[in-house]
Amino acid sequence: DTEVTQTPKHLVMGMTNKKSLKCEQHMGHRAMYWYKQKAKKPPELMFVYSYEKLSINESVPSRFSPECPNSSLLNLHLHALQPEDSALYLCASSQGPLAGGLRTNEQFFGPGTRLTVL
Amino acid sequence: DQQVKQNSPSLSVQEGRISILNCDYTNSMFDYFLWYKKYPAEGPTFLISISSIKDKNEDGRFTVFLNKSAKHLSLHIVPSQPGDSAVYFCAAGNSGGYQKVTFGTGTKLQVIP
Numbered sequence: 001d002t003e004v005t006q007t008p009k010h011l012v013m014g015m016t017n018k019k020s021l022k023c024e025q026h027m028g029h030r031a032m033y034w035y036k037q038k039a040k041k042p043p044e045l046m047f048v049y050s051y052e053k054l055s056i057n058e059s060v061p062s063r064f065s066p067e068c069p070n071s072s073l074l075n076l077h078l079h080a081l082q083p084e085d086s087a088l089y090l091c092a093s094s095q096g097p098l099a100g101g102l103r104t105n106e107q108f109f110g111p112g113t114r115l116t117v118l
Numbered sequence: 119d120q121q122v123k124q125n126s127p128s129l130s131v132q133e134g135r136i137s138i139l140n141c142d143y144t145n146s147m148f149d150y151f152l153w154y155k156k157y158p159a160e161g162p163t164f165l166i167s168i169s170s171i172k173d174k175n176e177d178g179r180f181t182v183f184l185n186k187s188a189k190h191l192s193l194h195i196v197p198s199q200p201g202d203s204a205v206y207f208c209a210a211g212n213s214g215g216y217q218k219v220t221f222g223t224g225t226k227l228q229v230i231p
Contacts, residue, residue, distance in 0.1 A: 004161070031217045042207055042221035043162065056218055090161050094217060104150035104169055105217050109161030 004110035006091050012116045015081060021113045023074040023091030030096035032074040033107060034066060037088045049074060050096060081117045088112045121145045122210050122222040130228045137195040139225050141208035144189065148210035152219065153182060153193045155204045162207060166193070169213075198229045 004025045013019050023032065031050045035043040048056035049068040063085075065077040074091055092107040123142045131137045141151075149170040154162035168175040168182045168191070175182050181194045195202055205226045211219040 006161075033217075040224075042223055044221075045218060048217055050217065088159075092161070096217075104152060104167035105211050105213070105219055106152060106164045106167055107217075107219060108164060109154075111161050112159075114159070 004091055004093055004108050006089075006110035006113050008113060009111065010114045010116075012118065013078065013081065014118050015083075017081075018077070018079045020078065021076040021089055021091075021115075023076075023110055024072055025093040025108070026072055027093060027108065028071075029093035029108070030071060031094045031105075032068060033092040033094075034064075034074070034076050035090040035092065035109075037090055037112070043090055047076075078115075081115075083117050086115055086117045088114055119144075120223065121148075122208060122220050124206075124208060124222040124225045126225050127223070128226040128228070130230060131198045133200055133229055133231050134197045137193075137198045137202065137227055137229065139193045139195075139206050139208075139227065141191045141193075141222050142189060143191075143210050145210070145212075145220075146189070147212045148220075149213050150211055151182070151184060151191050152209045152211075153180070154207045154209060154221075155202075156207060156224075157204050165206075195227075198227075200229050200231050203227055203229045 034046040037043045046060045047066045052068045067075040090112045091110045094107045152167040153165040156162040166180045184191045205224045208222040209219045
């Protein structure tokens with residue numbers, strides 16, 4: 001299984017709602033990522049989990065709360081979002097920490113969740 | 119500060135010809151580079167990568183060239199096919215870091231039949 005799955009595909013929420021995005025991979029990868037992508041922009045890193053521990057938080061507002069319940073699952077909990085948070089949210093996974101040399105960090109992406117905040 | 123730049127927002131190529139997509143970076147700590155293809159409403163798909171100890175890597179129709187002294191890399195697609203029409207992102211990272219990858223701004227490739 002070489003797939004990263006994300007649910008839901010689309011999500012519309014109000015500014016007072018609480019919702020969660022889910023991501024799953026069964027490739028045995030030990031690093032998982034959340035990215036945010038706005039139209040005509042590159043993916044922007046939000047969080048990295050390595051061996052189920054948060055290793056990078058790119059100064060993301062606290063209204064976004066990541067969670068990694070186990071090595072296959074990654075959640076992003078959303079609360080009190082703003083309309084400017086509307087974007088495509090991408091999950092990715094990769095093998096894990098690199099040893100240098102020939103290793104490159106190929107990340108495998110899911111199809112994304114299109115989020116609209118009203 | 120955009121550490122990875124793709125200066126051509128778009129590129130049109132005839133089917134069967136070569137497509138050359140370019141990417142420049144500023145951070146000398148980057149030691150590996152990747153290319154991704156992205157269709158609308160889908161996640162990026164990994165294409166090919168290269169470590170800084172190499173200057174060329176080839177996979178089928180795709181070849182990536184790395185010029186470390188110029189901090190420049192390019193992706194060659196030969197021959198180009200209409201299905202290659204997509205947005206292409208280059209990305210860079212440091213193998214000693216925490217798996218962080220920095221993406222370029224993207225180039226939209228259109229292959230004309």
